[in-house]
Amino acid sequence: MTIQYIDTPEQLQALCVQIGRHDWIALDTEFLREKTYYPKFCLLQIATPDWVACIDPLAIADLSPLFEAIYNPAIVKVLHSCRQDLEIFYQLSGKIPMPVFDTQIAAPLLGFQENPGYAMLVSSFLNVNLSKAHTRTDWSVRPLSPEQIEYAADDVIYLCKIYTLMCDQLDKLGRLDWLNADFALLNNPELYQLSPENAWLRIRGKNKLTGKQLSIMQALTEWRERTAQQENKPRNWLLADDMLLELAKLQPVTVADLAKVRNIGERTVNRYGKTLCELIDVARQRPPKPLVEKGKPQKKTQQTEAILDVLGAVVRIRAEENSLNPIILATRNDLEQLLAGDDDCLLLQGWRYNMAGRELQGLLRGDYRLRLRDDAVEISPVSA
The missing domain is CATH 3.30.420.10 (Ribonuclease H-like superfamily/Ribonuclease H)
Structure with a gap:
């Protein structure tokens, strides 16, 4: 061709x-x-x-x-x-x-x-x-x-x-x-819209920060995102993720203090040092945005494992009906996310939701039930 x-x-x-x-x-x-x-x-x-x-x-x-x-x-x-x-x-x-x-x-x-x-x-x-x-x-x-x-x-x-x-x-x-x-x-x-205000949510290790530290990290991350967009530079060219966490912990308040931070880079200090110190000082005085641990897995108990087994049974049934490998429909981790209320769970999206997710949500709410009939597991609304 x-x-x-x-x-x-x-x-x-x-x-x-x-x-x-x-x-x-x-x-x-x-x-x-x-x-x-x-x-x-x-x-x-x-x-x-x-x-x-x-x-x-x-x-x-x-x-x-x-x-x-x-x-x-x-x-x-x-x-x-x-x-x-x-x-x-x-x-x-x-x-x-x-x-x-x-x-x-x-x-x-x-x-x-x-x-x-x-x-x-x-x-x-x-x-x-x-x-x-x-x-x-x-x-x-x-x-x-x-x-x-x-x-x-x-x-x-x-x-x-x-x-x-x-x-x-x-x-x-x-x-x-x-x-x-x-x-x-x-x-x-x-x-496709990259929001500076929410950029901090992508930073790994944020859960280990205290209140002031978290507030500083959030302010610095928002500044980094905005500056990277304005200057069309990779965000890590300005400050790497681990440096954001380090500055949040050390909390330098003067340019001289900032220059002593290991691996900060002389160019970064000279060009952005004053701005960074001002951001840190202001952020220390205000509460951080709340850190919501969305979809945090529940503590594993025998009851939790039993619930996951029941949900997994529904997945296997629906997968078999549609000639799919159950793993393609939902993994054990997907079921844990569903049980934890994670809105990003794959089972709440697209064809997976139509095939099994809606029923699984109904089962967790008590709107559906499982019962054995003729050596088979049936899923039906409670009102049926």
């Missing part, structure tokens, strides 16, 4: 006409993020079973015709592990190109493990081992070699083939519609 390399507005206009003739397209992006906060968009690959194209966003100033074509709601966008790709589109246009089909999300319904890699799917479906020759390519350097372009195009060429095979298999199993709710969740802008 000849690869179209699109690096002029005229070529882009012609490609957009091609895109409009299809009801689905496969997409992939190449980007760099090692030296920036926001991903640097370097290449976009698009394919259908009939053609493949690589679009150079560094050579074309106005990509609005491309966005208009891709954002057509009549066209399904097929991607693998699409969160970062969709983040790029969201940051460039403020919108998310829906509808999407994510082969990584769909794969467990065909018996694959949770979050399988793209190379695994290519190998399993097509018996092809992907080359790793250009894994470390700097996609911002021009010109791209023919080998680099072919490497990039292969991803969407194979993605087309995988999508076709996946849809055929899911359709035969009656499972295509199961994924609608999972894919709809990807249309939530909050997934």
Whole structure:
């Protein structure tokens, strides 16, 4: 298949006409993020079973015709592990190109493990081992070699083939519609909006901090996130996570004190020292945002283990009915999260919720019951 390399507005206009003739397209992006906060968009690959194209966003100033074509709601966008790709589109246009089909999300319904890699799917479906020759390519350097372009195009060429095979298999199993709710969740802008106020929630070790320490860590983390966004630098270039915790514990109040902190870096002290000390001083005087340990597992008791066993029985029943490995539907850890009230539990999302999560919640509330009948376990509403 000849690869179209699109690096002029005229070529882009012609490609957009091609895109409009299809009801689905496969997409992939190449980007760099090692030296920036926001991903640097370097290449976009698009394919259908009939053609493949690589679009150079560094050579074309106005990509609005491309966005208009891709954002057509009549066209399904097929991607693998699409969160970062969709983040790029969201940051460039403020919108998310829906509808999407994510082969990584769909794969467990065909018996694959949770979050399988793209190379695994290519190998399993097509018996092809992907080359790793250009894994470390700097996609911002021009010109791209023919080998680099072919490497990039292969991803969407194979993605087309995988999508076709996946849809055929899911359709035969009656499972295509199961994924609608999972894919709809990807249309939530909050997934791609990076909030400085909540950045502290991602810091490991925060649970070990005392009140003042936690308040300081929260203030410093919010400052780091805002500054990284404004200067478009990786957040760890400003302060690493372990340094945030260290400063929260040491609480330096002068630039001289700050300079004595091990591994702080002279440049950081010179450029941001006064600001950091002011933040620390203010944060020490105010209470921290509450630390809510969401989804904390309950203490393991015999009763807890018995409840998990009952929930696991429901999972096994529903998995068997749908010819799935029970582990794909829910692990023991998933059940523990459900029992702990964790809103992020997989059993409360998408097809898993419809297949088992709703019933499991009802069972925990007492709305459902289990009973033995004819050597089988039945699940039914209490009112039945």
